[in-house]
Amino acid sequence: MRVSRISPRKKWVRNLRIAIWLSVVVLSVVTIHLGPGVRTVTTVPPVNALAVRIMAGPYPVAEYRYERLPRPARTVARNNAGAVVATFTDGARTVVLAGPAREFPVTRSGASVVKGEAWVRLLPEPWKEGAEGSGWFRGWLDAALADRSPDVLATARHHWPGDASKISGSRLITLVYGLPRKASLAMVKADSGGVVISTEAREQSLLQPGDLLLFALDANGAGPIDPVGVYLGRDNRGLHRVLLRGSAPAVAHGGRLFQGFRVAKRI
Incomplete structure (x- = not known):
C-alpha cells in the first residue's frame, strides 16, 4: 500500500489558509456582537488621580460633534443624538461630563436637593480651542465618560x-x-x-x-x-x-x- 504524504510546503499553506479563515470568522463575530462603533483604547496618558481613573477598554465610541460657544469661550462635545456630553472652558482644567443621575441633599431635613447628571473632573492640562484634535484627547474623554470614581463634587x-x-x-x-x-x-x-x-x-x-x-x-x-x-x-x-x-x-x-x-x- 502507498502512503500519501503532504509536503511541508503544502502543509504550511493549508495551515495559513485555516488561520486566515478563523481570523475572518472571529472578526465577524466581534463586529456583530459589539457593533462598528466600538474600539479598544490601548494608550491613555496619565492624568491627575482625582480627574480620571483609567480602566481597561474597550470603551464605547461615538462620533462626537464639537461646537464653540461664547461667554465664556468654550467647546462642547455632542453625541450622535445631539446631547451635550462634555463642556470644556478655554484656559480651565475643570470639565463637566454627562454621567448617571445623582443627588446632593442641601438641607438637614433633606427637603431640598440638587439633582443632576453633571460630573466634574480635571483635564491633564488647561483647555485650548482645537484641543479635541490632540493625540491624548479622545482616549481621555472615553475614559472620563466611563469613570464612576469620586469626582470633584x-x-x-x-x-x-x-x-x-x-x-x-x-x-x-x-x-x-x-x-x-x-x-x-x-x-x-x-x-x-x-x-x-x-x-x-x-x-x-x-x-x-x-x-x-x-x-x-x-x-x-x-x-x-x-x-x-x-x-x-x-x-x-x-x-x-x-x-x-x-x-x-x-x-x-x-x-x-x-x-x-x-x-x-x-x-
Whole structure:
C-alpha cells in the first residue's frame, strides 16, 4: 500500500489558509456582537488621580460633534443624538461630563436637593480651542465618560462633615482640586488665578457645577475674600446652591451671600 504524504510546503499553506479563515470568522463575530462603533483604547496618558481613573477598554465610541460657544469661550462635545456630553472652558482644567443621575441633599431635613447628571473632573492640562484634535484627547474623554470614581463634587461633599467650618478657602481648593498650596492661595485672591466666569451675583446663569464662588462678607463686600465655596447647581426649588463651611446655602437675590459675592472662577 502507498502512503500519501503532504509536503511541508503544502502543509504550511493549508495551515495559513485555516488561520486566515478563523481570523475572518472571529472578526465577524466581534463586529456583530459589539457593533462598528466600538474600539479598544490601548494608550491613555496619565492624568491627575482625582480627574480620571483609567480602566481597561474597550470603551464605547461615538462620533462626537464639537461646537464653540461664547461667554465664556468654550467647546462642547455632542453625541450622535445631539446631547451635550462634555463642556470644556478655554484656559480651565475643570470639565463637566454627562454621567448617571445623582443627588446632593442641601438641607438637614433633606427637603431640598440638587439633582443632576453633571460630573466634574480635571483635564491633564488647561483647555485650548482645537484641543479635541490632540493625540491624548479622545482616549481621555472615553475614559472620563466611563469613570464612576469620586469626582470633584463628591470630593467636595466628602470634606464638608465635621470640622469643615475650620477649613480655609485655600485649604479647600487644595483638598478638592489637588492644586499646590501656592496656587490655591493665589486662587483666593480675586484678581489672580483661574478663569473668571462672573463678577456679578445676578449672572448665576453663567455658572456650572464645580465653579469656585468667592465672597467677602465683611465690610459690605469690600473686605478680604472669606469664605470660598464650590458651586453645586440648582436645587429642586430652583435656588443656586454652594457648598460652604459645612452647609450648602442658597445664593438668593438680596441675601447676604448675594450681596457679598465677589467673583466666580473656573479652575
